[in-house]
Amino acid sequence: MTEDSITTAPLGAEAQDDLLTRGFARRDLARIAAVFGVGALAASVGRPAFASGGVPDPAPTAKVRIGANECWTGPLAPGQKAAAAMIGMGNRYSPHDDRSDFIKAVMAVEAVPFDHVAPWPGSSDPLCRAVVTYCSPTKGLVTADPTFELAGRTAAWLGASVKAVPLTAEYTHDVKAMLAANPDAGLYYICTPNNPTGTITPLADIEWLIANKPAGSMVLIDEAYTHFAGVPVASYLAVKHPDVIVMRTFSKLFGMAGLRMGYVITNPANLTKMMRYDGGMQSGALPVTSLACATASLTAAPLIAARRAEMQSARGLTLDHLKARGVTVFPTNANMFMIDWKTKQAKDMQAAFRKQSVEIGRSWPIWPTVSRVTVGSSAEMKAFCTAFDKVVA
Numbered sequence: 001m002t003e004d005s006i007t008t009a010p011l012g013a014e015a016q017d018d019l020l021t022r023g024f025a026r027r028d029l030a031r032i033a034a035v036f037g038v039g040a041l042a043a044s045v046g047r048p049a050f051a052s053g054g055v056p057d058p059a060p061t062a063k064v065r066i067g068a069n070e071c072w073t074g075p076l077a078p079g080q081k082a083a084a085a086m087i088g089m090g091n092r093y094s095p096h097d098d099r100s101d102f103i104k105a106v107m108a109v110e111a112v113p114f115d116h117v118a119p120w121p122g123s124s125d126p127l128c129r130a131v132v133t134y135c136s137p138t139k140g141l142v143t144a145d146p147t148f149e150l151a152g153r154t155a156a157w158l159g160a161s162v163k164a165v166p167l168t169a170e171y172t173h174d175v176k177a178m179l180a181a182n183p184d185a186g187l188y189y190i191c192t193p194n195n196p197t198g199t200i201t202p203l204a205d206i207e208w209l210i211a212n213k214p215a216g217s218m219v220l221i222d223e224a225y226t227h228f229a230g231v232p233v234a235s236y237l238a239v240k241h242p243d244v245i246v247m248r249t250f251s252k253l254f255g256m257a258g259l260r261m262g263y264v265i266t267n268p269a270n271l272t273k274m275m276r277y278d279g280g281m282q283s284g285a286l287p288v289t290s291l292a293c294a295t296a297s298l299t300a301a302p303l304i305a306a307r308r309a310e311m312q313s314a315r316g317l318t319l320d321h322l323k324a325r326g327v328t329v330f331p332t333n334a335n336m337f338m339i340d341w342k343t344k345q346a347k348d349m350q351a352a353f354r355k356q357s358v359e360i361g362r363s364w365p366i367w368p369t370v371s372r373v374t375v376g377s378s379a380e381m382k383a384f385c386t387a388f389d390k391v392v393a
């Protein structure tokens, strides 16, 4: 990355031609440029709290913040140390080829080639870009219901068709129904572990989808929560198949949501396509503090395992508390769980917990009586259990 290679120009000629050939109207180009062309954070497309224009976020005032699937604590110690050391070198775009150092750390952990990895400031932006790159008025998106809505919202915003397919009885993605819902989609979005259920879709099911979808359709596997599950990951699929994209974020187990780091693993041709809306700006010019923090954190395997165990213990004590009171809690493999309030609306329960200074998560339209709760620290989960007994009694 050099100063010369940084461009804030809106969509280049190649990106414009691509959009027009894929069925977009000329009038669509300006709004796509407005989101992607000047490096604006596309995350706002899927974040009602940020997109609601001046409405304050209630969470920061709560004593216990278990609503937004963040980590209860900050970055791992080696990451904090590396970021602190980097601040004094923040005058340089790239003090030590830090982007390459980051990619090498990903290679070491994931066993993927250098040219298949691109760092990104979080995974929301590349997720939106993947939808813009592979969906269009003639190529739809297939997603699950409920799941993380960003891909669906971006596709709807583009004017692409969106099919949201209910999860199976085990709360996994119903890959056969997803393919049947649109046998020629531009993109199939799989979130595993799924947000909001925390459930894992077996790799065998994802492999089935890849083998059975038509050539040219993409499969995007969003593994934002995978470090909390500690299960085999999908990165090998992005190396084996040119039509698979795997996304990761440091916003969850790594405690870096505000530091904005993530990465994409896919065939280099896909990376080039996803970058052409901003000349590579989003992936190329990352805060060096965040890069250093992520590089040092990713390879800290014992600390990752310890944090996962800490979350599992806090989750276990909470679920035991709820089960002892006969509450229906869905099975989960991540730092979140779903509570079915049965006769009560989730938004009313959220308001009731807020009065106890506990900010729990939201619900999804398909399940209006079900709330998502993020697993915080043990102390936070004990406070949640105390509030639960007050609210539900």
Ligand SMILES: Cc1ncc(COP(=O)(O)O)c(C=O)c1O
Pocket: 043, 069, 121, 122, 123, 124, 125, 127, 148, 191, 195, 222, 224, 225, 248, 249, 250, 251, 257, 261, 262
């Ligand atoms: C499944 C999933 N993917 C992606 C993201 C985007 O996170 P970020 O942009 O912070 O990486 C989130 C955020 O909550 C998420 O839940």
